[in-house]
Amino acid sequence: MADAQIILAYGRDAGIVAIGHGERYKAAHQALSAAGFHRGDDWVYHLPNADESASRATVADLVRHATAHGAEVTTSSRRFIGDTAQDIARLLPGQWEARIELYSHPVWQQDLVPWLxxxxxLARAVQNEQVPYAATLTDAAGTTLLLVERxxxxxGYLVGVFAPxxxxxxxxxPHAPRSIALPPFADRAARAIADRFLPAYERAVHARRITTVTEALDRIRAEQDAWAAFVASGRYSDVISLDTATRGEAAETFLNRAWAKFLTIVQHAPALLDRCRPxxxxxxxxxxxxxxxxxxxxxxxxxYRDASLTRPERDARLWAALDVWLTHSEPFLRQALAAAPLQQPTVPAAAPPRQALPRSHQTPRR
Incomplete structure (x- = not known):
């Protein structure tokens, strides 16, 4: 495989579009510019409005320029992924924005790995296959899906999600949802996302929130047990007794550590409480x-934002807040588990018979 490649596809509004990629992607871009392709704001190249014969001549010219720049030209068996993403976004419930993403250099796609x-x-494909471009779909709540050609x-396509x-x-x-394969039909792809993937994503978010809050409570409880054992010992060390000042410093240390973990609960527990229906x-x-x-x-x-509180007043209130959550953690967790979004399996509709692409757009497998 050449280290400078150009993929041609057909865009509904833009006509012939081209994407350059590879370790020498700049050479591919140079060939596209020399052949008369124009680069859009999204870095996707396209031909200016031209009739069919002029487009054919430009593509033939592109092949010559690509050869001169050491680039390989291939044509996609799919329509432009930007069009597919926009069609799916319009059919999903709610408001979704579709955007094209390019990973011109092969290493760029590895930036996705930590966040996917x-x-x-999908995760395996991003780590092990070449993914020169993709599309994201983002809703008003900030959920961002990643759509790639399978x-x-x-x-067909694969769809997954970035971590909230x-x-x-x-x-x-371990709580991550599993990406799904999508058919090449926008209506059926949107239905699969809405009926299968997004519910699975919501269940995964709920489960991870429960785990996050549970772990924070367990760590606070462990800190509290260590503090209680320290106070009960009556000693700072084998040779030093625990005096009032030392005890106060130790209490402050415990509260600071416990509060840092409690902030995790402040962040994740409200969403869980909103779902609970006792x-x-x-x-x-x-x-x-x-x-x-x-x-x-x-x-x-x-x-912490109340500047009118003295430190002893603040500490006393922190102790009380921690005590409430430690005391009532069991009913909270059982209600949160009971509030998990239900799985609603659906029977996918059978795909219609595959039709041949129009001759003018039919291309060999890349």
């Missing part, structure tokens, strides 16, 4: 506890 939240084929297939912002990187996360569970009496936990989060979030 996937346990399926490697080793002439038709509160989770930072998603690589290797009346629909076997523990309707938990409603009062959940309300108290929610009030504590609101109250605790403002503590």
């Amino acid at each position: 939240w996937d346990s399926g084929e 490697p080793s297939h002439q038709l 912002e509160p989770f930072e990187e998603g690589y290797g996360d 009346a629909a569970t076997s523990w309707p009496e938990d409603a009062r506890v959940l309300a108290k936990l929610a009030d504590t989060l609101t109250y605790a979030d403002s503590l």
Whole structure:
């Protein structure tokens, strides 16, 4: 495979489009410019408006320039991925924005790896296959999907998702949802995303939030146990007794460590509480506890911003907030588990018979 390549595809509005990539992608760009292709703001090259005969002549000229620059020209068996992404975005529920992404140099796609939240084929493809371009679809809530052409297939796509912002990187996360393969038909692809992938994504987000909050509570409890054992010992070390000043410093250290972990709960627990419906569970009496936990989060979030509090006042309130969550962690977690989004399996519709591409757009497999 040449280290400078040009992929031609057909765009609904732009006509013939071209994408240069490879380790020497700049040579591919030079060949495209020399042949009369214009580069758009998204770095996708396209031909200016021209009739069919002029377009054929320009493409033939491109082949000559590409050869002179050491680049290889291939044609895609699919339509331009930007058009596909826009069609899918229009058919998904809610408001979605589609954008094209180019990874002209092969190493650029590796920038996706830490952020791609996937346990399926898409993650493997990004790590092991050449993915010169893709499309993202982002909704108003900030969920961003990644759409790529499925490697080793002439038709079809893969779709996965980036880790939600509160989770930072998603690589290797056991809660990551599994990417799915999509048919080459926008309506069916959108249906598969809406019916299968997005519900699975919501379940994965919910499960990871529960794990994150559980781990934070466990660490706070461990810190508290260590603090209690320290105080019960009555000693700072084997030779030094625990005096009032030392005890105060140790309490401050514990609170600072515990509060750093509690901020994780402040960040993730509200979304879990919003989903909880105690009346629909076997523990309707938990409603009062959940309300108290929610009030504590609101109250605790403002503590560090309240400049009117003295340190002893602030510390006392922090102790109280931590105690509420440690005391009522069990009903919270059982309600959060009960509130997990339900899986609603759907039967995918059968794809229509594959039709041959129009002769003017039919191209060999790349």
